[in-house]
Amino acid sequence: MxxxxxRSTSIDVAKLAQVSPKSVSRVFxxxxxxxxxxxxxxxxxAKELNYHPNVLAQGLVRRQSYLIGLIYEKPSPSYVVELQxxxxxxxxxxRYRLIVLPVQSVMDRPLEVVSLVRSAALDGVILAPPAxxxxxxxxxxxxxxxxxxxxAPQSWLDVGLSTAMDDVAAAREIAEHVIALGHRTIxxxxxxxxxxxxxxxxxxxxxxxxxxxxxxxxxxVETGDFSFESGYEATKRLLSRKLRPTAILAQNDDxxxxxxxxxxxxxxxxxxxxxxxxxDDSEIARVVWPRLTTIRQPVMEMAKTAADMLLRxxxxxxxxxxxxxxxxxxxxxxxxxxxxxx
Amino acid sequence: MxxxxxRSTSIDVAKLAQVSPKSVSRVFxxxxxxxxxxxxxxxxxAKELNYHPNVLAQGLVRRQSYLIGLIYEKPSPSYVVELQxxxxxxxxxxRYRLIVLPVQSVMDRPLEVVSLVRSAALDGVILAPPAxxxxxxxxxxxxxxxxxxxxAPQSWLDVGLSTAMDDVAAAREIAEHVIALGHRTIxxxxxxxxxxxxxxxxxxxxxxxxxxxxxxxxxxVETGDFSFESGYEATKRLLSRKLRPTAILAQNDDxxxxxxxxxxxxxxxxxxxxxxxxxDDSEIARVVWPRLTTIRQPVMEMAKTAADMLLRxxxxxxxxxxxxxxxxxxxxxxxxxxxxxx
DNA sequence: ACGAAATTGTCCTTCGTTGTCAATTGTGCG
DNA sequence: CGCACAATTGACAACGAAGGACAATTTCGT
Numbered sequence: 001m002x003x004x005x006x007r008s009t010s011i012d013v014a015k016l017a018q019v020s021p022k023s024v025s026r027v028f029x030x031x032x033x034x035x036x037x038x039x040x041x042x043x044x045x046a047k048e049l050n051y052h053p054n055v056l057a058q059g060l061v062r063r064q065s066y067l068i069g070l071i072y073e074k075p076s077p078s079y080v081v082e083l084q085x086x087x088x089x090x091x092x093x094x095r096y097r098l099i100v101l102p103v104q105s106v107m108d109r110p111l112e113v114v115s116l117v118r119s120a121a122l123d124g125v126i127l128a129p130p131a132x133x134x135x136x137x138x139x140x141x142x143x144x145x146x147x148x149x150x151x152a153p154q155s156w157l158d159v160g161l162s163t164a165m166d167d168v169a170a171a172r173e174i175a176e177h178v179i180a181l182g183h184r185t186i187x188x189x190x191x192x193x194x195x196x197x198x199x200x201x202x203x204x205x206x207x208x209x210x211x212x213x214x215x216x217x218x219x220x221v222e223t224g225d226f227s228f229e230s231g232y233e234a235t236k237r238l239l240s241r242k243l244r245p246t247a248i249l250a251q252n253d254d255x256x257x258x259x260x261x262x263x264x265x266x267x268x269x270x271x272x273x274x275x276x277x278x279x280d281d282s283e284i285a286r287v288v289w290p291r292l293t294t295i296r297q298p299v300m301e302m303a304k305t306a307a308d309m310l311l312r313x314x315x316x317x318x319x320x321x322x323x324x325x326x327x328x329x330x331x332x333x334x335x336x337x338x339x340x341x342x
Numbered sequence: 343m344x345x346x347x348x349r350s351t352s353i354d355v356a357k358l359a360q361v362s363p364k365s366v367s368r369v370f371x372x373x374x375x376x377x378x379x380x381x382x383x384x385x386x387x388a389k390e391l392n393y394h395p396n397v398l399a400q401g402l403v404r405r406q407s408y409l410i411g412l413i414y415e416k417p418s419p420s421y422v423v424e425l426q427x428x429x430x431x432x433x434x435x436x437r438y439r440l441i442v443l444p445v446q447s448v449m450d451r452p453l454e455v456v457s458l459v460r461s462a463a464l465d466g467v468i469l470a471p472p473a474x475x476x477x478x479x480x481x482x483x484x485x486x487x488x489x490x491x492x493x494a495p496q497s498w499l500d501v502g503l504s505t506a507m508d509d510v511a512a513a514r515e516i517a518e519h520v521i522a523l524g525h526r527t528i529x530x531x532x533x534x535x536x537x538x539x540x541x542x543x544x545x546x547x548x549x550x551x552x553x554x555x556x557x558x559x560x561x562x563v564e565t566g567d568f569s570f571e572s573g574y575e576a577t578k579r580l581l582s583r584k585l586r587p588t589a590i591l592a593q594n595d596d597x598x599x600x601x602x603x604x605x606x607x608x609x610x611x612x613x614x615x616x617x618x619x620x621x622d623d624s625e626i627a628r629v630v631w632p633r634l635t636t637i638r639q640p641v642m643e644m645a646k647t648a649a650d651m652l653l654r655x656x657x658x659x660x661x662x663x664x665x666x667x668x669x670x671x672x673x674x675x676x677x678x679x680x681x682x683x684x
Numbered sequence: 685a686c687g688a689a690a691t692t693g694t695c696c697t698t699c700g701t702t703g704t705c706a707a708t709t710g711t712g713c714g
Numbered sequence: 715c716g717c718a719c720a721a722t723t724g725a726c727a728a729c730g731a732a733g734g735a736c737a738a739t740t741t742c743g744t
Contacts, residue, residue, distance in 0.1 A: 007486075009700055020724045025702060033721050050486075052461045056407055057700035059398040061729050067441075077423040077625055088444055097441050097462055099409075102430055119394040120439055144349075144392075228629050257629055264631045283419055287570050287599055288630055289606045351730060362693045367732060375691055399730035402699045 008049040017045035028053055065121040068310060069099045071113060072128040073106045076226050076254040078282035079299060083128055083151070086303025094311065096123070106131045107194050114140030124310040126303065127151060130195045132162070147313045149306035151299075154196035161309040162322045163302040167197050170295045170327040171204025171249075172211075174277050177293075177329055178247050179212050182337045183275060187220040187245035189234045189255050195226070201251050201279065220245050224255050231258025239266050239274075246274065246338035253278035253285045253294055260288065260334070271336035281330050290333035298325040350391040359387035370395055407463040408437045410652060413455060414470040415448045418568050418596040420624035421641060425470055425493070428645025436653065438465070448473045449536050456482030466652040468645065469493060472537045474504070489655045491648035493641075496538035503651040504664045505644040509539050512637045512669040513546025513591075514553075516619055519635075519671060520589045521554050524679045525617060529562035529587035531576045531597050537568070543593050543621065562587050566597050573600025581608050581616075588616065588680035595620035595627045595636055602630065602676070613678035623672050632675035640667040 010028075014021040019041060026034055027042040045051075059065045070087055072080060084100070091098055099120065103113055107130065114137060117125055125148040131137055132150035138159050141148045150162040157164075178186060188205055191198040206216055222238060224230030231250055235258065238245055250256035256278030260270050268274045270290065278285055281296035302325055309319035352370075356363040361384060368376055369384040387393075401407045412429055414422060426442070433440055441462065445455055449472070456479060459467055467490040473479055474492035480501050483490045492504040499506075520528060530547055533540040548558055564580060566572030573592055577600065580587055592598035598620030602612050610616045612632065620627055623638035644667055651661035 011700075021701080022703095022724065022726095023722090025700095026723085029702085033723090035722065038722080052457070054402070054700050055461065055463045056398050056401040057729090058702075059729095060396070060402055060700080060731095061702050063729080065398060077420065081419040081423060084442065088442065097443075099439050099441055100426065100430070101439075115394070118392075119397065121394075121397045228625075254629075261629070261631045261633075283570075284626070284629065287596075287603070287626065289603045291603075352732095353730080363731085364694080364733095365692065368692085371732080375689095377691065380692075396730050399699085400732075402701095402730085403732050405699075 008051045010051070010053065012049055013042065013045045013051045016049060017041045059121070064123055066095045066097060067099050067120065067122050068096050068307070069101050069117055069120065069122040069125045070128070071101045071103060071117075071125060071131050073103050073130060075128065076228075076252060076280075076282070078254065078284050079128075079226075079252075079280065082282060082299040083126075083303045086300035086305075087126055087307040089300075090304045090307035090311065096311065096314075103131070106134055106137070110134050110136035111140060113137050114144065117141065117146060118144055122146065124148060124314055126306045126310065129153075129197060130192070133196045147310060149310045149313075151302050151306055152197060152297075154200055157322060161306070161313065161319060163305040163309070163325060164322060165297055165302070165325050165327050167200040168204040168207070170297070171201035171251075171279070172207045173204075173327075173329050174279070174293075174295050175205045175208030175249060176211070177331065178249065178275060178277060178335060179208060179214065181247075181275065181335060183247040184214060184338075185217070185220070185243065185245045186214070186247045186249060187217070187222070187238045189231055189238075189248060189250040189259065190221060190223040191251035191255070192225040193223060198251055205249055217243070219243065224251075224258075226252050226254060228254045228258040228261075231255025232262045233258075235259040235262035236266070239263065239268065247335075248274065248276045250276065250278050253280045253282045253292060256292055256294065256334075257284055257288050260292075271334045273339055275335045275338070277335055285330075285332070293332045293335040294330050296328040296330045298327065301325050350393045352393070352395065354391055355384065355387045355393045358391060359383045401463075406465055406656075408439060409441050409462065409464050410438050410649065411441045411443050411459055411462065411464040411467045412470070413443045413445060413459075413467060413473050415445050415473060417470065418570075418594060418624070420596065420626050421470075421568075421594075421622065424624060424641040425468075425645045428642035428647075429468055429649040431642075432646045432649035432653065438653065438656075445473070448476055448479070452476050452478035453482060455479050456486065459483065459488060460486055464488065466490060466656055468648050468652065471495075471539060472534070475538045489652060491652045491655075493644050493648055494539060494639075496542055499664060502663075503648070503655065503661060505647040505651070505667060506664060507639055507644065507667050507669050509542040510546040510549070512639070513543035513593075513621070514549045515546075515669075515671050516621070516635075516637050517547045517550030517591060518553070519673065520591065520617060520619060520677060521550060521556065523589075523617065523677060525589040526556060526680075527559070527562070527585065527587045528556070528589045528591060529559075529564070529580045531573055531580075531590060531592040531601065532563060532565040533593035533597070534567040535565060540593055547591055559585070561585065566593075566600075568594050568596060570596045570600040570603075573597025574604045575600075577601040577604035578608070581605065581610065589677075590616065590618045592618065592620050595622045595624045595634060598634055598636065598676075599626055599630050602634075613676045615681055617677045617680070619677055627672075627674070635674045635677040636672050638670040638672045640669065643667050 010024040128151045132153045222234035259276045278294035281294045285292035285294045312319040352366045470493045474495045495504045564576035620636035623636045627634035627636045654661040
């Protein structure tokens with residue numbers, strides 16, 4: 001293994017092994033009808049030269065890049081991590097590699113996203129919200145014949161592959177849980193309006209309110225953007241209202257944790273004085289103290305399934321259209337009965 | 343914009359624009375001596391056909407893939423996020439794309455990493471710890487003439503490009519801070535021993551102990567692996583010792599937060615009963631309550647600089663060998679004087 | 685209008701690998 | 715022993731774009 005070796009090609013290997021280049025190709029692609037002798041010769045030569053097939057050349061002739069893109073727009077860090085974990089887990093051991101493509105603003109320039117994907121020659125794309133719900137992007141990718149798997153889409157459910165969960169039901173469940181504890185004055189911190197899931201979850205909350213004869217309280221609905229800071233700010237505002245909530249439903253965990261920080265800073269104990277629940281069950285929910293009561297959204301599984309469907313599709317199989325993953329209420333330590341006030 | 347358009351080539355564009363293929367190439371590569379008229383014709387035809395140069399073909403002839411790899415091994419989620427953010431920030435607007443390559447175990451099979459990089463045809467690699475300190479990997483990449491930038495390396499500092507911080511000084515500083523508050527019985531939670539930084543930080547802590555006439559307390563040193571859980575477990579053990587520490591120095595934030603959870607669960611208030619400080623100042627440090635006192639390790643900046651050096655190197659410039667980034671003590675809410683005991 | 689410079693076109697290679705099809709070798713069996 | 719047929723290998727042209735070397739054609743300054 002000399003220092004400074006040059007990159008070697010299949011032709012070099014062929015020459016050294018005294019066989020045709022085509023044979024090298026055949027060996028490396030595990031084609032049938034290869035004599036063990038040939039295989040051994042080629043492999044030995046390849047090892048000697050430290051040969052690796054050139055993916056670019058392979059890609060050119062096969063019209064494949066073996067690259068999968070993951071598109072997301074400034075989501076909460078914990079969410080991206082889960083997404084990547086899921087996708088990578090499925091991709092592990094495969095030839096495909098994951099390219100991360102955070103995009104500035106999906107809503108403003110959707111076609112840029114399509115252009116990005118095309119110019120990167122991706123074989124397939126995993127779309128996280130809100131890109132997974134943008135019609136122009138879906139159309140653009142369809143037109144370009146680029147397979148895509150959508151994470152948690154809310155509309156156009158028949159387009160492309162998708163993995164989803166029932167946001168409405170999940171939101172209803174956690175709201176029911178809070179109501180069952182005795183809360184009546186319940187505030188809501190919405191996520192980024194650009195994400196269709198935000199509206200869905202609100203619907204779920206309201207269903208629970210309805211079912212229990214609680215009127216919606218528009219003045220206790222604040223809008224955030226799924227970030228810690230937005231949850232923090234929203235909570236500061238909420239807790240200074242004359243009508244003070246005894247519970248806060250945050251549409252994701254980061255905002256819920258922001259709510260906890262704000263509450264603490266204002267001298268409220270969680271959960272004794274204020275119940276806070278989140279949504280997602282991302283890493284952060286298990287890590288804060290007290291541990292956050294939330295809805296487990298199987299982001300990792302969804303990403304994994306998305307990658308799986310994409311791979312199957314790329315392999316020519318029919319992965320079906322949509323897989324629904326189950327959510328689950330995770331009751332930890334931040335939900336308690338309201339303080340027995342005045 | 344018809345549905346189901348086929349992929350178009352430079353030849354198609356040339357035909358439509360009534361120019362030579364060579365002109366198309368010239369326009370797309372911004373070569374000099376091109377009349378605005380030609381440029382416009384070509385661009386219009388390209389747009390009409392929705393043409394994107396085939397990166398694979400370009401890469402093949404130019405011997406470049408425009409792909410940069412980011413290699414890391416199961417680090418704390420917050421760390422990866424910062425890494426990616428930094429690298430992506432620098433890469434934004436460039437032709438280069440980021441491929442994420444989490445690897446199982448760098449220590450066990452370093453050559454696999456090299457092989458991985460070679461077979462993916464990466465133009466350059468960013469190595470996070472502990473891969474950034476593994477001689478076999480450095481050698482392998484050097485042999486293959488693949489440029490690499492190392493994040494926070496501790497040894498072989500003259501090899502390749504690197505961005506670093508002074509771990510020893512930083513650790514010393516935060517230990518000094520804790521000691522200055524009056525603590526004398528100070529526990530340490532080490533990070534993953536596979537990371538060279540762990541040993542460095544320990545040295546820093548001990549320097550501070552020395553300088554203040556405190557003996558090292560080997561029985562109060564626990565070893566974790568940079569994960570929340572390991573910090574949690576280590577703290578459970580530490581707080582049940584007969585010699586109970588009044589402060590815990592954790593070698594990263596995740597473990598520090600784990601320590602806070604454990605302490606809380608055992609009925610200790612942070613910081614009233616127990617001081618906990620971390621290292622890194624990752625997202626989580628700002629998000630927990632009380633906000634964590636820690637050392638700001640400029641991970642994002644380091645990653646950004648690493649990407650920058652790599653790009654400069656790939657552009658043929660000489661980016662120098664190493665850039666040191668400044669750290670900073672971030673005193674928030676988890677460090678306080680020890681309880682006035684007995 | 686004349687030489688120089690700017691612009692565009694032609695043509696042929698190269699990049700490294702695979703697909704196609706033809707050529708060769710080997711095998712079972714009547 | 716020889717044939718039909720399968721297994722094995724080789725030859726050669728793609729794949730899509732870029733680069734070099736020139737030739738052909740403007741365009742411009744004076």
